[in-house]
Amino acid sequence: MRFLARAHQMPVRMIVGAFIVNSGMSKLKGGDEAAEQTHAMAKTAYPVLESRNAQEFTRMLGTFELALGSALMVPLVPSVLAGAALTAFSGGLTGLYLRTPGMREPGGLRPTQQGIGLAKDSWLVGIGTALVLEELGRARDERCTRR
Structure with a gap:
């Protein structure tokens, strides 16, 4: 069973990976005000984060x-693993979009102007899920072929 990144997966992995690295670097370089804003939005959607220190939370998020x-971006990291991590992370971002007031039009899923940035994170769910499903499907096909 081969789970390492395939050549056709690398363009999307590189683009998404670079975008996420940039986001993490921005969080780590941001000041106290940026950390407070990030934490405020996160704790609105996920009240369990209320007790976290804003700077500590933002530093951990940026590091992640x-x-x-x-x-x-590293082809040696199996696509199934990278895809699963991306799906979990982007699921949290999608939850942020769904739970934060003012991000969606009333009574639906359509984003408001303020919500477009978070709504776009739903694409990451699709990308991560596609990476996982492709690798699981290939593994299943390889098992069936050996029988």
Whole structure:
């Protein structure tokens, strides 16, 4: 079973990975005000984060984004693993979009002007899921071929 990145997966992994690395670097370079804003939005959607220190939370988030983005860009990281991590992370971002007031038009999923940036993160769910499903499908096909 071969789970390493395939050549056709690398363009999307590189682009998404670079975007996430940039986001992580921005969080790590941002000041106290940026950390407060990031934390305020996160704790609105996920109240369990209320007790976290804003700077600590933002530093941890930025560090995680650096690790995730790097994992996506390194072909030696199996696509199933990178895709699963991307799906989990982007699922949290999608939850942020769905739970934050003012991000969606009333009574639906359509984003408001303010929500477009977060709504676009739903594409990452699709990309991560596609990476995982492709690798699981290939593994299943290889098992069936050997029988």
